[in-house]
Amino acid sequence: MKHKLLTIFVLLALLLGLAPAQAAIAESESTPPAVLNAEDWSQIEELLAEALPSQQAYLKASSTDWYDYFGASVAISGDTVVVGAYLEDSNVTGVNGNQGNNLAEDSGAVYVFVRSGRTWSQQAYLKASNTGANDLFGYSVAVSGDTIVVGAWGEASNATGVDGNQNDNSADRSGAAYIFTRSGTAWSQQAYLKASNTEADDWFGKSVAISGDTVVVGAWNEDSSATDVNGDQGNNLASMAGAAYVFTRSSGIWSQQAYLKASNTWQSDSFGFSVAISGDTIVVGAWQEDSNATGVNGDQANYSAPDSGAAYVFIRSGGIWSQQAYLKASNTGAFDYFGHSVAISGDTVVIGAREEASNATGVNGDQSDNSADKSGAAYVFTRSGGTWSQQAYLKASNTGAGDYFSLFSVAISGDTVVVGAPYEDSSATGVGGNQTDNSASASGAAYVFTRSGGIWSQRAYLKASNTGEGDGFGVSVTVSGDTVVVGAPYESSNATSVNGNQNDNSAFGSGAAYAFFQSHTATFRSTDAQDGWVLETGENTNRGGTKDSAATTLRLGDDASKKQYRSILSFATGATLPDNAVITKVTLKVRKQRIIGGGNPVTTFQGFMVDIKKGLFGTSALQAADFQTKASKTYGPFTTALAGGWYTINITTGKAYINKLATGDGLTQIRLRLKLDDNTNTISNFLSLYSGNASLASKPQLIVEYYIP
Template sequence: MMHHESALLLSSCLVVVSCVPEGGGAEDDEAGESGTQTDSEDESSSEEESGSESESGSESESDTDDPGPEPSTLSLSFSAIKQFDFEWTASPGADFYRLLEQDDGPFEQLGEDLEQTSLSLTMPLHAKFGATYVLQACNGDGCTDSEPLVVADHMIEAIGFFKASNANEGDGFGGAVAMSADGGMLAVGAPHEDGGDPQNDTGAVYVFRLDEEQGWIQEAHVKASNPGQNDRFGLRVALSADGMVLAVGAGLKDGPEGEDSMGAAYVFRRDVQAGWEEEAFLRASNGEGGDYFGWRVALSGDGETLAVSAILEDSAAKGIDGDKTDNSSPAAGAVYVYRHDGGDWTEEAYVKASNTGAGDQYGESVALSGDGSMLAVGSILEDGGATGVGGDEADNSAEDSGAVYVYRRDEQTGWGQEAYVKASNTDAGDVFGTVVALGAEGDVLAVSAMHEDGEGAGVDGFDWDNSLDFAGAAYVLRRDEQMDWAQEAYVKASTPGHGDFFGWSLTLSGDGRWLAVGSVFETGGAKGVGGDDSLSGASTAGAGYVYHDLEGEGWVLESYVKATNTTSDQGFGMSMALSHDGAVLGVGAGWESSGSQGIGGDASGNGMEGSGAVYLY
């Protein structure tokens, strides 16, 4: 983990001998911290689902005064997908073994006591660089510890590599990703996929599922019921928490009378027996050519509320349910909220900015809370010069600085605006609101500004230096018990660079404690997790940065994440998704060019330019 200061530099097969671990720090109750057992000879050992919340074993410390058995020699290797494969030598006199982990806290036992000499666990790779492991050999006289094993390998072998089953040049698979709460369902958009049609860029979505018997499989290749040329179906995707409802945006789809780029959105529902079926085809109630309805989509965790944006919609209305027919504010943008009433999807609200302005592109980003009662909307070309929350909305002194609007739905009174949010360091051209994300409870908000120019690095560094054009930044805000929003963290890359576009993508775990940010034009040449972020030479390779909200410490940089096959022009970090507990991370690279198809294929070479890929950590 990047905030750990010590590590044994070990190769992909890690071997250790005997020593006593030192505990310390506060106990960490993070989901996914202790991994998921997947392969054990001990049938009594607890098994947990990949990506679901797990409870670590009891806190354990060694007693060096006890005459325990001889120490074992512990080794660790990695395998796909997300597997840590532990093995250890049998210790003469040992009756059982315990595997301990230290990760943001004291040593804790993983699972139960073991009789075998191997154990495979599913791990959150992005959270385990720098984690420490100890194997205790135990009998009635006590336990003897192996020497601590620190993960300093980049875990390339364990990273999942996903391609479309019909991967083709230029499809852009990975341009959008979405994940179920447990991390066991993954939806991937390929907006330029042609599907064998004579038309170009109709687009497609691929749904992958973690099967208990088969592991990860592609479950569905999803197409629109009415595909058209240049629809870009799959440009945006969203999944409900249970993975049973899928929303897809097709922002460039032409209208019924041939209106250019009116846009559309689709809703699909999964039936366990029948599979995926299209449930709804949606158009804006005031749709016109060039509105780009479907540019962004967001789905509540319960799958009952849908938000769809139209970034170039022209109405001059303000607030909720204003005049849709007034087209005097070109490209102002709008958001439409739909509710599922058990059968149909019906429009519940027509949402505009409280300070609507021409060209603001309100709706560039949208997010919903788990129950659909909180909505966040980004407006990247808004010109407000205010800073922080609740500033002067009429101050247009910072062109294209960007803003975010937060709304709350009251079951009695409907939707109302709760907050007008600006960056703490508002500046012209920053495009604050590039991406927005809400935690499931709706009380944590993450916002990116991919054109922000600050030179500061890491979390809460200096924000006054504008010497790195388009380096990018992210911001985390939290709502308190009085319903007031305040900025909690100003987040930068560990090594910000000119034109990196940090914040092109952003995702927040449902529990609000994990944040991942994509930087598609980053030039680092490292591979896997925890590589050297000072390396260069891979233009537009892209990178991901994972941050963790630690109790007592706040937000810290957890890991620097790269592709397994880093090369120039991959666009790694174009899209990102996290499970509810942060234990599963998916990263899209829509420009990746390897020639394989399906899951776990050959990631080398450039035989299929721009086909795209997704990586699972």
């Protein structure tokens, strides 16, 4: 594949409609432009394909059934995905019980999936410890590492605090949350959470969030008139004002740390309808708050913009929580419902306004034309020091009235934001399809935005692989690193588990979830002075003698004195690969120059051997001792055939020895040799390959595919 800098011209040529034969690139200042051949263009097409995510898995419940709404909630942490099905009906309790009966209608369930490599499988089936009809367990889910929190806002016990009595169901729809932990691959329930002021119809568990050892639970119908943190819970003078509760874990024991209320608590504000947490920062949405303020920390005292909505930022210092900011949209409007969905990652917050009405598209468009009713918007805020400001105003690339962009779902991980629009209508499938054909009403879509240098842009438009009318793809979204998961709770296939048949729609409203994956490919080229060949001092001495780091060739095989050639290749992988990159494939490519002595040395000497060193064989510069210095690991023999002038060797088994750190100058060094030491004759027989001193197009390549969890 051509160097990334050199692909710019090619990509531009594509945009201008030039045919492949019309696009030429120069490999260096000293070489003339070369017309791209079919192989070059194949590689360019691969690069273009890598620029967008692709669907990796189609997830269904192991107990798929009508109207379970699997996918109504989704959460991800690394290689673990959690999917809620809050209308599932089995009456079992705990983990991995019998899914076969439907004796507890709408009790709800949660399904845990894990990824190994690129393959997903179901790991667990979770139920409440006190499963009850209409509890809606799984309406909300969150995961952090080996801990899952599940909300069940329909649960009815009158217990308070942690691990109280679950059996007295006298507080209808008071709600509960459940903590599950994983040890090895086994899940178990760790805690049963209730509000400190449990009351009927508070809907505790409508929203949940987790970061490490801290959990936040929203109760958007809670009624106290308290304000700020740890106020008086004893009065119910502000009906449906809402609250949020913070719980922390110490040595496996959970306790309530804080009781959060808005700084301008008012009846029917629905504070706690959405919650999010990252480290010591919590965001709480109040989608029916009424002030007409705009931006950050505006006037909370007027109520002239009914149901415009707000969000509140709280921070923790030394175990004490306080409100840091009061966030409003930059274009506050009545009934925009700003705060209906919230998400946070580090110093960046995303807030959805499901019924915002501008007809703008993309990023930072015109907010003033409200001709697209209920199209929806999302707002990005960032923190510098302790000060928040709005960074971006996000709209769909195909804004349409009634699409409800950000309705229930926004998600963020680092510099990536995902927004769901479950009532979007296009019939497209997969990634980057046609957005203009609105023949699949309420099929739904999700939009991926990425940030570079403080500037946001839309990266991808996601649709289900089996787009169907009314599926609600985008009701829920979640993102972790390079993986996005989108829920479609009204999807109707009767498939079960992973990647089943999507075409039999006989299980109406069973629901599905879709995992999308963005892989990265980094191509490293061996560096001139740090690679070269070393010749053995004498037959079978296994010690290096003569060396050459300046030639444009590498050598493998033997000379007329039966001395073996070995070659060192040096790749600066540590300068590019992120420390948390999960490597999925490693390929070494070397280009043939010529053969001395005839025949095929690769078969004569029984194949390539690859010695990998995570770091340096000795020093970064080529030295004689590199011939025999011990490697981190050896792989082979590889009897790969020559194709298109290149030998391609899959060394994925050695991925653990690819250097992602600054140790050893951040280098991964490879010693390439042939299996047999010599072929016992006195005739030179060796393979010449191009070295790192050759032109860019001929240098040895180490191609590393990876993703960020």
